[in-house]
Amino acid sequence: MNKQPRMIDADKLLVWIELTHESKLPAGSHGLGIKEALRAVKRHIGNGTFDPDPIPLPTIKPYKCSNCKETSPRDEWNKKTIEYYGGYDQIDDIILLGEDEEEGDTFICPVCGEEQPRHMVEVIPNE
Numbered sequence: 779m780n781k782q783p784r785m786i787d788a789d790k791l792l793v794w795i796e797l798t799h800e801s802k803l804p805a806g807s808h809g810l811g812i813k814e815a816l817r818a819v820k821r822h823i824g825n826g827t828f829d830p831d832p833i834p835l836p837t838i839k840p841y842k843c844s845n846c847k848e849t850s851p852r853d854e855w856n857k858k859t860i861e862y863y864g865g866y867d868q869i870d871d872i873i874l875l876g877e878d879e880e881e882g883d884t885f886i887c888p889v890c891g892e893e894q895p896r897h898m899v900e901v902i903p904n905e
């Protein structure tokens with residue numbers, strides 16, 4: 779079972795109530811009957827009037843090691859790479875994945891620990 783709950787955007791509902799309330803109320807009347815109002819809300823929920831706007835998914839592009847074939851996020855590759863090269867004086871010069879890396883740069887796989895040249899680390903695109 780992978781049934782997602784249906785969400786509504788509370789702000790859209792409140793705006794709709796406000797607009798409906800103001801526009802549908804003739805002076806001196808008590809407005810829509812409760813049953814009529816609930817039917818209208820139900821109809822608009824069915825129409826998607828209050829559906830939330832889609833939330834953009836974060837961009838997570840895992841990098842695949844050509845040695846062990848495992849994929850890991852960029853941060854894990856960079857953490858391992860810094861640990862590996864960190865003994866050098868040039869710690870600030872360590873090139874990180876996803877920055878200004880070039881073909882000749884090498885990175886350390888966080889899974890198998892193998893040193894991988896950039897062209898051997900495959901970026902797996904998001905679906």
Ligand SMILES: [Zn+2]
Nearest residue numbers: 843846887890
């Ligand atoms: Zn690996």
